[in-house]
Amino acid sequence: MARARDEAFWRNVADQYDVEPGPTNFEHGYFGRMTREVLRTYEQHLAYVNRSNSVYVRQRFDTQDSEIIREDLARLLGVPSEEIALTRCASESLQALIRNYNDLQPGDEVLISDLDYNSVQSGMRWLAKTRGVTLVEITHGHPASHESLLQAYDDAFAAHPRLKLMALTHVTHRTGLVMPVQDIAAAARSRGIDVILDGAHALGQLDFDLARLPVAFAGFNLQKWMGAPLSLGFIHIKKERLQAIDPDMGDTRYAPDDILGRAPYGTPNIPALMTLSTVFAEHRALGGSVVKGARLAHLRDLWVREAREMDGIDVLTPDDPRLYCGITSFRFNRHADQALMARRLLDEHGIFAVTRDGSACGPCIRITPGFTTSADDVAQLTEALRSLA
Ligand SMILES: Cc1ncc(COP(=O)(O)O)c(C=O)c1O
Structure with missing residues (x-):
């Protein structure tokens, strides 16, 4: 180009x-630098939220503006906003998906690879220990090829017929290797294996169609290649698979069919969220x-x-x-x-x-x-x- x-x-x-x-x-x-314009907007929102305090946040942000921000993000991603819940980072998103995944039976297996992110690996190890399922760890050969990466997962799927859930990293933080996510996830789906996709390094630098990926569960952040203020991320769950993820820590604030209950509770960085429309406009303007x-x-x-x-x-x-x-x-x-x-x-x-x-x-x-x-x-x-x- x-x-x-x-x-x-x-x-x-x-x-x-x-x-x-x-x-x-x-x-x-x-993490990515903010542009001067994003930083200026962020500082203005920070000052405003600090001045107006809960009068703005309770009456406008919680009830209307947070929803507009979620819709904006969903539009950027090309998915329905009911499939998105904002969080504070990719690790928080991925760990919430891992700990709340409820479709495991004793004897099932879960899989990670040497290229997955440390907080995902430790989360999956914890899941295996606490749910009494078996952890399968695979190591990708070096040098990697498109075929070797696919083959590594195919071999693991064939050797472990009780595999139910796997982590998959779109771009590994270790070497920048981009996984053939579409093909791996399709192979997993054909065997009834659920994928939790780590999209931390993919969003903003890879052109992918989230709606068409055969992946039901994914976690992202917005501060790497989108250039948003620190402290923002989100969970994506395909609508038809929402019931495989429990509300986080028994959350009762939202209806059982609302994805918002799947995000960990806590007061978010409201001024950072308010800055996202500027971030998305700049992202689009750059191409x-x-x-x-x-x-x-x-x-x-x-x-x-x-x-x-x-x-x-x-x-x-x-x-x-x-x-x-x-x-x-x-x-x-x-x-x-x-x-x-x-x-x-x-x-x-x-x-x-x-x-x-x-x-x-x-x-x-x-x-x-x-x-x-x-x-x-x-x-x-x-x-x-x-x-x-
Ligand atoms: C591949 C990958 N996954 C997850 C994360 C965690 O992201 P966060 O810092 O938003 O929790 C990172 C951060 O560098 C990463 O590189």
């Missing part, structure tokens, strides 16, 4: 953000996930193309365009300690990135560009890799 390579266009986008001077940031995977994702993947390609040719560097995330997005991990293969190498990237080259481990491909350094990253920043990264390799 030509727009993804248009540095002048992205310089204008970058100009919409305030950036603290310091190292070049290649760790935009933690949505298609354009944002293409830019991030282009920045990734710029460094990976060079790094693949460097002695001393193993790029661990595959180059199959179906299997990567903006995030990619690598390893200095002549150096044992990747944490030390990440430190040297920072100290000697002014580049900030983090290490990740826990997957079959071993410890690695994760490179995550963002919307303020330029081609020049990537050139600085490739020079640093060449020098340290």
Whole structure:
């Protein structure tokens, strides 16, 4: 896509953000910066809610505005608003789905992989222990291919006929690998296995159709690639499967057929929620996930193309365009300690990135560009890799 390579266009986008001077940031995977306009709107809402207090919140926000925000989000996602409940983050969403899933019988099995997020893995381990079901843990081979990923799940499904529920991560935080979610979830569905999808890194950088994914349960946040204020997430449950998720902690505020009772109770960050209409407008104006994702993947390609040719560097995330997005991990293969190498990237080259481990491909350094990253920043990264390799 030509727009993804248009540095002048992205310089204008970058100009919409305030950036603290310091190292070049290649760790935009933690959370996204808000644009200046989103920040300004957020600050205004914060000041207003602080001034008006419960007079506004009880009379307008709780009764009308929160519903308008939910409808806005549902429109963006292309699903009915009755399938959405707002939460405070992806972990909260996913853990609520896991702990309230009620369709398990003794002897059933539940599945996680080495690429799932830690809070999902621990949640599923807890589920197995407390419900007396068996946990199946699979490890994906390295290097991964579209076929090997599908095969790993097919093998697990065949070996474990009592599988009832599985976690699936759309984009793994360990290496940025994008799972063939559509095919894996379809295979699971054909065997009657429910999927809880972790969409934390997918929303805002991958173009996917939530309504058409054969996934009944999913958890997301809004602060990564949507650029919303911190502290927002949501649960998606397909209407016809709502009864498989119990109201959270016996919630009685809502009718049994209302998804809102499935979200953990608590006073939300109201000013942050009020900012979402601005966030969604900016997301659309930029071209949505298609354009944002293409830019991030282009920045990734710029460094990976060079790094693949460097002695001393193993790029661990595959180059199959179906299997990567903006995030990619690598390893200095002549150096044992990747944490030390990440430190040297920072100290000697002014580049900030983090290490990740826990997957079959071993410890690695994760490179995550963002919307303020330029081609020049990537050139600085490739020079640093060449020098340290
Ligand atoms: C794949 C994945 N899942 C879940 C989460 C948790 O998101 P949150 O911080 O919104 O709980 C993260 C956060 O980095 C993630 O990368």
